Amino acid sequence: MLTLRSDDAEAIVYPSDDPPDDDDRHAKLSRRGPQFLLDGDDAADLVINSPDEPEARAFIEETDFETESVVVVQRTIEDCYERRVLSVQARDDNFRTEYCRTLKSPTTRCKADREVMEALFFRVQRAYEDSPSSRSSSESMSCPPTVRDSLDGASETNGSADETTDGATGGEP
Template sequence: MPSTTPAPTRRRLLQSVAAALSASALAGCGGSGSTSGTASVGPDASPPEDALTDPTHVSLRNSELAPIVEERDSETDASESDTAGTRRFDDWQHDLVVDAERAASLTFADVDGADEARALLEETDFESESVYVEGHVVPECYERRLCWVRWTDSEIETDYARILRDADVACEADADDFVTNLIRIPAALNPDDVRSYGSSGGSGPCRTPTGESMATGEGA
């Protein structure tokens, strides 16, 4: 949609698009072990008591449907290609970084915030912390803001709020971006033990444990 379109007209269009879209989070499968699907918890849901609502994290956005964080010198696996040889791109991707050597092997697409993401990895104390890397396909006219993360030795779960981007941001209602969050978890997790991943989301702002709206960090 051209950026010269007046903001009120654009806002009305986006609101009509929002009414037609489901509030369910986008999901896919990947990683080792089993993965759980995603579900919409609704805009008025409060975070679980054991959730961390203000995790240190960096959010990156790519205007192309392409990975933002990759392994250095990695090659496309045959299972990641369709029968025509074209690389398949999953709506939901996740990874767990638990040591400095692995962190140093990661490369970043040329997107805003990449330097901050590298700094987050470099400053992580992997003796007591881990970094969860989670990516979602997001409609171009929306932000996907992290509300909370929770974990056990065998499971990681996140929740996001889907919010319209500012009216002065040019976007196409039928276009998608890819958003990746690097989330620091204050626990030294073992990726071999984490067998389940889940993500939920809904429209509207994030909520505090008491159910009130809360300000979220920079979205993407």
């Protein structure tokens, strides 16, 4: 998994033939939903508007499209929060993600009342022929405490959620 985060609420990732326009930026992104990169052509067609584009391209290039797919989920988040991935399920005709949101560490700089865009790249161990017909996600406004939080004596807002995956591979969010 790879996460890119912008300094504003503008789209980071989109197909070259379907750029978001200013009038319906949020509506268009929510209608589009997750973007499924099923082969090298899909990957080459992707615009990544971020200083971290080389890292994202490297992540995509490491994908074996014979056995894997890349799924890009993009949505806004308030700057003083971070999104944690709780689970990813990549099944034959279904893709599901579950997230929670927590405040950033008090020592992390952020601007209150500012939205930023976040793009999450998931490499899943499923070579989709077509985008799944069923896609869903849920997001909780608080993250559950983890075993790591208990061992570290950290509070709920400082820990990190353990990832559970079904068909997903990758590093930390």
